[in-house]
Amino acid sequence: MVKRPAALNMADLAERAGVSIATVSRALSGSPGVSQETRQRIKELADDLSYAVSPDAARLARGSTGRIAVVTPDVAHWFYAAMLSGIVTALHGTDLDVLLYEVKDEPQRRRFFEDLPARRQVDALILVALPISDDERRRLDLMGVTVVMAGGTLGEHPHVRIDDVAAGRQAATHLVRAGHQRIAMINSSGTWSLEYAAPSARQRGFTEALEAGGIEVHPDLVIHHQWGSHGGVKGMSELLSLPEPPTAVVTFSDEVAFGALRTLRRAGVSVPYAMSVIGIDDHHLADMFDLTTVHQPVAQQGIEAGRLAQQILEQGEVASPHITLPTHLVARGTSGPPPPGPGVRAGLPLNDHGVG
Amino acid sequence: MVKRPAALNMADLAERAGVSIATVSRALSGSPGVSQETRQRIKELADDLSYAVSPDAARLARGSTGRIAVVTPDVAHWFYAAMLSGIVTALHGTDLDVLLYEVKDEPQRRRFFEDLPARRQVDALILVALPISDDERRRLDLMGVTVVMAGGTLGEHPHVRIDDVAAGRQAATHLVRAGHQRIAMINSSGTWSLEYAAPSARQRGFTEALEAGGIEVHPDLVIHHQWGSHGGVKGMSELLSLPEPPTAVVTFSDEVAFGALRTLRRAGVSVPYAMSVIGIDDHHLADMFDLTTVHQPVAQQGIEAGRLAQQILEQGEVASPHITLPTHLVARGTSGPPPPGPGVRAGLPLNDHGVG
Numbered sequence: 001m002v003k004r005p006a007a008l009n010m011a012d013l014a015e016r017a018g019v020s021i022a023t024v025s026r027a028l029s030g031s032p033g034v035s036q037e038t039r040q041r042i043k044e045l046a047d048d049l050s051y052a053v054s055p056d057a058a059r060l061a062r063g064s065t066g067r068i069a070v071v072t073p074d075v076a077h078w079f080y081a082a083m084l085s086g087i088v089t090a091l092h093g094t095d096l097d098v099l100l101y102e103v104k105d106e107p108q109r110r111r112f113f114e115d116l117p118a119r120r121q122v123d124a125l126i127l128v129a130l131p132i133s134d135d136e137r138r139r140l141d142l143m144g145v146t147v148v149m150a151g152g153t154l155g156e157h158p159h160v161r162i163d164d165v166a167a168g169r170q171a172a173t174h175l176v177r178a179g180h181q182r183i184a185m186i187n188s189s190g191t192w193s194l195e196y197a198a199p200s201a202r203q204r205g206f207t208e209a210l211e212a213g214g215i216e217v218h219p220d221l222v223i224h225h226q227w228g229s230h231g232g233v234k235g236m237s238e239l240l241s242l243p244e245p246p247t248a249v250v251t252f253s254d255e256v257a258f259g260a261l262r263t264l265r266r267a268g269v270s271v272p273y274a275m276s277v278i279g280i281d282d283h284h285l286a287d288m289f290d291l292t293t294v295h296q297p298v299a300q301q302g303i304e305a306g307r308l309a310q311q312i313l314e315q316g317e318v319a320s321p322h323i324t325l326p327t328h329l330v331a332r333g334t335s336g337p338p339p340p341g342p343g344v345r346a347g348l349p350l351n352d353h354g355v356g
Numbered sequence: 357m358v359k360r361p362a363a364l365n366m367a368d369l370a371e372r373a374g375v376s377i378a379t380v381s382r383a384l385s386g387s388p389g390v391s392q393e394t395r396q397r398i399k400e401l402a403d404d405l406s407y408a409v410s411p412d413a414a415r416l417a418r419g420s421t422g423r424i425a426v427v428t429p430d431v432a433h434w435f436y437a438a439m440l441s442g443i444v445t446a447l448h449g450t451d452l453d454v455l456l457y458e459v460k461d462e463p464q465r466r467r468f469f470e471d472l473p474a475r476r477q478v479d480a481l482i483l484v485a486l487p488i489s490d491d492e493r494r495r496l497d498l499m500g501v502t503v504v505m506a507g508g509t510l511g512e513h514p515h516v517r518i519d520d521v522a523a524g525r526q527a528a529t530h531l532v533r534a535g536h537q538r539i540a541m542i543n544s545s546g547t548w549s550l551e552y553a554a555p556s557a558r559q560r561g562f563t564e565a566l567e568a569g570g571i572e573v574h575p576d577l578v579i580h581h582q583w584g585s586h587g588g589v590k591g592m593s594e595l596l597s598l599p600e601p602p603t604a605v606v607t608f609s610d611e612v613a614f615g616a617l618r619t620l621r622r623a624g625v626s627v628p629y630a631m632s633v634i635g636i637d638d639h640h641l642a643d644m645f646d647l648t649t650v651h652q653p654v655a656q657q658g659i660e661a662g663r664l665a666q667q668i669l670e671q672g673e674v675a676s677p678h679i680t681l682p683t684h685l686v687a688r689g690t691s692g693p694p695p696p697g698p699g700v701r702a703g704l705p706l707n708d709h710g711v712g
Contacts, residue, residue: 067455070456074441075440075441075444076434076437076438076441076640076655078432078434078437081431081432081433081434081437082432084431084456085430085431085432088431088456088457089458092458092464097455097457098455098456099423099453100426100454100455100456101454102448108448229643229644255641258641259644261644262646284432285585285611285614285641287585288585288614288615288617288618288645290618290621299432
């Protein structure tokens, strides 16, 4: 295995090229706003620098391998799997193959980026909602590998994402308009030291919607649990333990909502008569839970990310490297007006959680 | 693009090598029971034959690329995604990378196998529950590419699977032992012209369990719908339309069960008091539906398949190339004894579908 390259950074490259760091970033990421001549000069300089460090990296920077690496935190999880499926769909019929890397935790992520110059032979990297460090970003820039972020942002690099603030706002607004006054949020707690932007953005939208409706945000009604259905199971149990539980809940994701619904079912709390629940995602099974939710186009984000990568490899750049896809409300059976009385405390009868 | 190779078959190879077709198959698939000398001779002969047809295929047969292709019918579906995740996990820390191919329908499958010799550079192929034709099998054999089937069988080739007859039997036996007499099955209808073995195998197990319990299999209680939750929605509607509906239902998969449960909830049929439902899979969300099911180790099948491929590439063969992993009952809240009276026809009150 080739020795791991010494750390280099974009500032060195900017200094040598006599341009700003932002220009270097744009040039290497294929973003517009850089002249063809400058782009070429910076790329050649990056190649030279890389060459001094690793012949493999230089080959990566110059040659075409016909392969794109997709890096995902979890192959089995529906969200990442749907993104991956979109990417594969976009590249179908092109000459590009997909190399798949799963990076489950920080040590695996570090190892992946350490091994990349020595071993991986790819023209581009699509990160599927994978936060990376500044140092890792600089390494990718210097290798001259096109990097696209699907389901998030990564500095100046091309990305495809949703507006998470808007998604949180749409979910909470639906409950505000239905007349709820005590609205909770079961948000996701981070598991990485590098933060995902989605939880704080969705919470911002939630807060904005309540404030716009003149509704107070109670700090004890905004709680954090681990992402996934079991986080929802625990979160709803916590909310039901409050002296004054909410009458409506926004969850970080549909899977959190599925768990919340199971707790409500087991607790005999009628949905939506005593408690409304709304998710964010429109998971492919949301309909089986009759879950009201905010739809985000997951596979479509993958498709757009695959297209961006392919176009940059083919044409050197794209006109619009930063794509935000819209989200929208999907009203199903788990949301309705607040109960006439005090909600859960009224001991409404056990009932079906999702009337059709 | 290199011209597509002319069709060759294993019989030609067997004739030239002076051995049986079964020996050729075993030699090329890395199965035991073939002397090292014979294996070598057949591989060389296969290489020569391939060489005459396609230089790329010959390079594939001789050189090592450090890559394994995983071919799956649906990247986004949890079952295939979990298998893929297992394969990736098994290859983590090895020198092998994963190239991912999605093959959604017959034209895509045909194109994949046509392009394979010209374009794909892999040491091995892992098929994730993907049925292929005899002609495609022969092509792979002649290319000298190691082929492993995950989630099914493929002639003499190494495979990892579950016993689908046993899974169907375990599901139905649970309902027989609970005292049910009118037991239905919502089975999966095929969508490929090449048949998956699972639906007929699970139905065989279902039938065996009923017969062992002295219970008649009513032909109108065994119905077929498309695989997935919407198949379950329709299937349960069909069963509820019968003059005499069942008191218990085995579904082909958990997703079919999720759909069946939604129909029951909307129809106001109490689960498990008026109707028991059992799935097969133990889907990662089965617990959120309180679904009783038969667990199959999906990711583990992927892990074992990845290990088989890796060991065959490293050692030339494996001692046990045919692995069947066990399944077992997971009792949750959707199954119980039959209703005292005539079941659905008794108009039992609306109730929660899955008491905890």
